[in-house]
Amino acid sequence: MGISLRTVERRVLPVAPWLLVASLTGALLLLLQDGQRNMLDLRVYHDAPPWLLTGRLYDFTYSEFTPDFPLPFTYPPFAAIALLPLSALPWTLARVLWYVGLLACLWYLVRGSLRLVAGDRWDSDPGGWERRAMVLAAVVLWAEPIRFNFYFGQINLPLAALLLAGLTRLRQPFAGGSVGLAAGVKLTPAISGLYFLAFRQWKAVAWSIAAFATTVGLGWLASPDQSRRFWLELLGDADRVGPIASATNQSLRGALSRTLGHDVGFGTTWLLAVVAVAVLAGFALRAAARERDPLAVLTVVQILGLLISPISWSHHWVWVVPAVVWLVFGPARRHPLARAAVAAWVLAVGTFVITFLLDQQPTIWTIPRPWYLSALGWAYPLCSLLTLGAVAALAPLRALRPRSRPGDAAPGRDLTTATA
Numbered sequence: 001m002g003i004s005l006r007t008v009e010r011r012v013l014p015v016a017p018w019l020l021v022a023s024l025t026g027a028l029l030l031l032l033q034d035g036q037r038n039m040l041d042l043r044v045y046h047d048a049p050p051w052l053l054t055g056r057l058y059d060f061t062y063s064e065f066t067p068d069f070p071l072p073f074t075y076p077p078f079a080a081i082a083l084l085p086l087s088a089l090p091w092t093l094a095r096v097l098w099y100v101g102l103l104a105c106l107w108y109l110v111r112g113s114l115r116l117v118a119g120d121r122w123d124s125d126p127g128g129w130e131r132r133a134m135v136l137a138a139v140v141l142w143a144e145p146i147r148f149n150f151y152f153g154q155i156n157l158p159l160a161a162l163l164l165a166g167l168t169r170l171r172q173p174f175a176g177g178s179v180g181l182a183a184g185v186k187l188t189p190a191i192s193g194l195y196f197l198a199f200r201q202w203k204a205v206a207w208s209i210a211a212f213a214t215t216v217g218l219g220w221l222a223s224p225d226q227s228r229r230f231w232l233e234l235l236g237d238a239d240r241v242g243p244i245a246s247a248t249n250q251s252l253r254g255a256l257s258r259t260l261g262h263d264v265g266f267g268t269t270w271l272l273a274v275v276a277v278a279v280l281a282g283f284a285l286r287a288a289a290r291e292r293d294p295l296a297v298l299t300v301v302q303i304l305g306l307l308i309s310p311i312s313w314s315h316h317w318v319w320v321v322p323a324v325v326w327l328v329f330g331p332a333r334r335h336p337l338a339r340a341a342v343a344a345w346v347l348a349v350g351t352f353v354i355t356f357l358l359d360q361q362p363t364i365w366t367i368p369r370p371w372y373l374s375a376l377g378w379a380y381p382l383c384s385l386l387t388l389g390a391v392a393a394l395a396p397l398r399a400l401r402p403r404s405r406p407g408d409a410a411p412g413r414d415l416t417t418a419t420a
Contacts, residue, residue: 005328009132016131016138023138024103027150031099039095040065042153046094048073049080049087057226058234068364074234074241077219077227078184098153105161106146109318110137112164113325116295140321143349148315156318159189164322167195168294176204180211184219187235188316191305198289198297238310245367247357250380251312252277258377261368266310274308277385284391296330296391299323303384314354317380320345323387335393341386348379 012019031038040062048060051073057080063070073080086094111133115122122129140146149157159182166178176196182189190212196204220227238244245257252273256264264270281304288296302319306312324345332338347353353376358364360373369377 009128012135013128013131016134020134020138023141027103027141031150038151039098039153040071041155042095042098043091044071044073045083045153045155046087046089046091049083052077052080052084052223052226055223055225057223058229069242072240075186076184076215076230077223078215079186081218081222082185095153099150102150102153102157105157106141106321107133107137108161109157109164109321110140110325112161112168113295113322114329116168117326117329136321136325140324143320144352144354145314145317145320145349148313149318152315154315155186156316159186160318160321163189163192164298167192167298172201172204173207175201176207176209177211179204179208180213181215183208183212184215188305188309191301192298194285194301194304195294195297198285198301241311242313243364244311246364247361247373247377248314248354249311250306250314250317250354250377251309252307252381253310254312255374255378255381257367258369259374263367277304277307277388280385280388280392283395284388287392287394291331291394293331293394295322295326296394299326300388300391303387307381307384312380314380317349320349320380320383327387327390332390332393332397335390335397337386337393338390341383341390344383344386348383353379 043064044060044062047062048057051057051060057073057077060073061070086098089097111130114129114133114136118129141150146157148154162178162182166175179189179192179196182192193205193208196202196208216227216231219230234240242249244263245254247258253264253266253270256269256273260269281300284300285297288300299319299322303323306316306319309316324342327333327338327342327345330338357373357376361369
């Protein structure tokens, strides 16, 4: 490559704090400029929870700025309970606090991912790694999935920060509890249980199930009717969440549907694609677990969940941050697949390709489209497949490197080796 990472760091790291300040200033100006159309999903989180107390939570919709698709409350009843304190705040204050909270969660996600991948290298140069975190946070703040989280006021960054803290830092009861709690708010984090299976943390699995069951029970106590409606009627109704084939849905089902011109549903085509991806993810998960690499395992698990979910909106893909951190600084960083994955992610999330595709489709409900738009619609899934391949490459790399180097060690050992 023409310019090495070390050369870039020598030029950029000295001005890292100023770069972060400039990026945050720009983000604040955007917040002020976007006005009331900003944070539409936060409006649902703010306005819908009190409807749980009236027994009409799943009748709520917000449509002031979304006439094509009124936004419903799509999460379990426990999510409404957790968000009730937010509903008690004036809208402007809730908006500001949520925005600041998203910034804090992004910083934690960036810094936490770097600490995991750096291992012992962090202790030998803490100042340098802190500056790397500043630079990366300043840059990824403008990546499309992250930018959309701020624009819509989404909950994905808080959930990702919760999972990163629980899965890689704390002991098994807390780790399992973090997964159960996150799944109680939004079901998709339940895939994180595979992390425990990869490291054979059976107590953490039990704790996650117990925590999730507790959230279901609390929701049932708060509103039996709404709980019954969600778990027995609405669960699995992807159409209620949104248009499957819209360009912003970057799951396998969305990409396949756009390519074939119709919703593939859960049919044979989708099933074969899921099996193929699961096999690749299995190889990657096995390689990462053998390396005792928590960040690689976490990245593989979350990518698998995003690919096989019926709907994975572009703002769900906050896990691009740990993925890129691992690809750039992890043990496979010099592998051609890792470098190709980094380049692909930079193009996919740095050029706002999803925004372009949304502008090109006649409506959010239109499935057929020209072949080149369908091909571009594979942006995130393609990057994910390259990432899974790069993690799977740890297996042959291990054969070439029989002894792990101190710099490749990860600090999350209390979870991956704990028995308490």
